[in-house]
Structures are given as structure tokens and as C-alpha cells.
Amino acid sequence: MIIVFKPKVKETDVNHVVDQVKQRGLDTHLVIGEEVTICGVIGDTTRIDPRQIEVSPFVEKVMHVGEPYKLANRAFHPDDSIIDVSGVKIGGDHLALIAGPCSVESKEQVIEIAIAAKAAGANLLRGGAFKPRTSPYAFQGMGTEGLDILLEAKKVTGLPIVSELMSAEYIDEFNEKVDLIQIGARNMQNFDLLKEVGRRCTKPILLKRGLAATFEEWIMSAEYIMASGNPNVILCERGVRTFETYTRNTLDLQAIPVVKKLTHLPIIIDPSHAGGKWWLVEPMAKASVAAGCDGLMIEVHNAPECAMCDGPQSLKPSKYAELITQIKEIAKIVGKEV
Numbered sequence: 001m002i003i004v005f006k007p008k009v010k011e012t013d014v015n016h017v018v019d020q021v022k023q024r025g026l027d028t029h030l031v032i033g034e035e036v037t038i039c040g041v042i043g044d045t046t047r048i049d050p051r052q053i054e055v056s057p058f059v060e061k062v063m064h065v066g067e068p069y070k071l072a073n074r075a076f077h078p079d080d081s082i083i084d085v086s087g088v089k090i091g092g093d094h095l096a097l098i099a100g101p102c103s104v105e106s107k108e109q110v111i112e113i114a115i116a117a118k119a120a121g122a123n124l125l126r127g128g129a130f131k132p133r134t135s136p137y138a139f140q141g142m143g144t145e146g147l148d149i150l151l152e153a154k155k156v157t158g159l160p161i162v163s164e165l166m167s168a169e170y171i172d173e174f175n176e177k178v179d180l181i182q183i184g185a186r187n188m189q190n191f192d193l194l195k196e197v198g199r200r201c202t203k204p205i206l207l208k209r210g211l212a213a214t215f216e217e218w219i220m221s222a223e224y225i226m227a228s229g230n231p232n233v234i235l236c237e238r239g240v241r242t243f244e245t246y247t248r249n250t251l252d253l254q255a256i257p258v259v260k261k262l263t264h265l266p267i268i269i270d271p272s273h274a275g276g277k278w279w280l281v282e283p284m285a286k287a288s289v290a291a292g293c294d295g296l297m298i299e300v301h302n303a304p305e306c307a308m309c310d311g312p313q314s315l316k317p318s319k320y321a322e323l324i325t326q327i328k329e330i331a332k333i334v335g336k337e338v
């Protein structure tokens, strides 16, 4: 529910209405503009009779937001959110290019890939140190040692780091070492983790879409993080599970305009996990930028045939460089700067 106040309303009158809302156990979020002040009501708005608010002489109107999310809602925040990841802006006119291996495997591997990715134009380095694997027998990641290797690569290239957090146990370490904290598809509805991430993470969050999550479920997960105290959420579409088995997942390109219509949050596309095949990455990356995404997250590996995880969907650095040259051309057409 959104309360729109009369133009040039006095602060004391706004506070009076806010108190009325809070007395019913709901939270509020005020946006004070030059002309108009609006108040978002957060929580179970069924506890409020909008007529009781509308009757106030200071209130212009009460609008119902159909969606159950408020903080992420475009209706409540008409401008695109631009999120600063250690100096790299994501959202608005800025296109983020995140590249790197699925998993951190060694210092030599990460540094070699990071240097090549940066030379190609990437502005953020990805690498999984804690890996969510379907099999308990598969490589689980290097853990803390992996994060330290990413930090060394950051020292060499200056690229901020993106890495996945799987457990709240490591939040302090991620706050210290990682610039953009990824919550993976499998944890998108780990609500206790989302609440802790909102409450304790001091860095922006990259929230991947769950394997079969609807837009509303995905945005509600962003809302969990935002409502718990961290407003800096970037969404990442990485393909959803469908009846098709030829590709790993089906890239939902419609997610870009839908997310932009419903929310003010930036949306990044991960074509690597979507298709699961390296040769699908180029056409899907181009289509994503053409459709207005705010960034690409692409797996790049110096020796995909020997990768410990996701080699078949990884681009070699030379292919990545070719792709980025073309991506920059498309970016110009859609008014994005790299």
C-alpha cells in the first residue's frame, strides 16, 4: 500500500499518519520529494483499512500495490537502482561484465583467467570458492583458500570479486574479502540465509533465480534481503528448468523486461548456466544485451576441457574477448556504457 500525501505536507502531519500505520504493527518507508511525499506501507496491509488513512486531511490518496513486495517494487521507486560494487556501477546506463571460472582451482588458473578477462573488457571477476554441487562426491570448492586466491587476482588486476556464499557461517569472511556476494539458485528460497544476508552483509548481493522460481517468488526473495536491511540487490537470471533436456536450462530472456517493469533492481544474465553449452553463450549474451540487461556473468576458463566444474559451458579467453568486442557494439545501440 502506498500513501500519497497532499503537496507540501508538513512533517508533523506526515508523522501523524505514519504513527497511525505503525500502531497497527506495520512498517513504513518514506520518500520525501520536493513536491510530493509518499509513504510505503510494509507488511501485512490487510491489517489496515485504507479508508481510515484516506480520511486524513493530509492524504491525497491511498494506492494499492497489487504485488506483495514493496521495497523492490518499481511503483515505489520509479528510477532504476544503480548499485556500486567497489567502484563498478551496475544498473541504469552501466553494463557490468562479470567473467571468470566456475570454481577457483588454483592461483595460476585464476590469475591467468583474470588477466585475460580484464584485457577483454571484463570489469568484475567471478570464481566459486564454495560450490553447491548436486553430488556430494563432486569437487566442493577450495573454501577460504579459494577466496584468498581471488583476492590475489584482485591485487593483480584490480577487478572486484564476485563469489557465492552458501552459509551464514562465512558472512564475516565474505564481507571482508568479496565485493559482490552471490546467493546461488539453490539457495534462492533459503529464507534464514536471506534474512542473515540482509541483516549482516555489508556488500551488495547478486541473487540468482531459483531453478523453477516464478518472478514473484524471486522478487520476494530479494524483498527478504531488502527488508532485513540490505537494499543493494542485483537479480541474476540463469535459466529455468523446463521440459527440455537438450540444454541445461532454458534462458528466460523475458525476465529482463519483466523484472524491469516490476522492480527497480538491476538484472544480470548468466548465459553459461542457462544453456550449459559454450556455443550457446555468444548468441544468448548478445540477445540479452539487446533486450536491455544490466550485465552479463559468463564463465571463462583457460582450459575448459580440464575444468573441475562446468567446463562444457565455459568460454576460452580468446572467445570471450571476441564476444565482448561485439557486445560493446550492441551496448552502444541500447545506450549502455561498459
Ligand code: PEP
Pocket (backbone or CB within 6 Å): 102, 128, 132, 164, 183, 184, 185, 186, 208, 238, 273
Ligand atoms: C555459479 O554461478 O557457479 C552457480 C552455481 O550458479 P547457479 O546457482 O545459477 O547454479
Ligand code: MN
Pocket (backbone or CB within 6 Å): 102, 103, 273, 299, 309, 310
Ligand atoms: Mn558454474
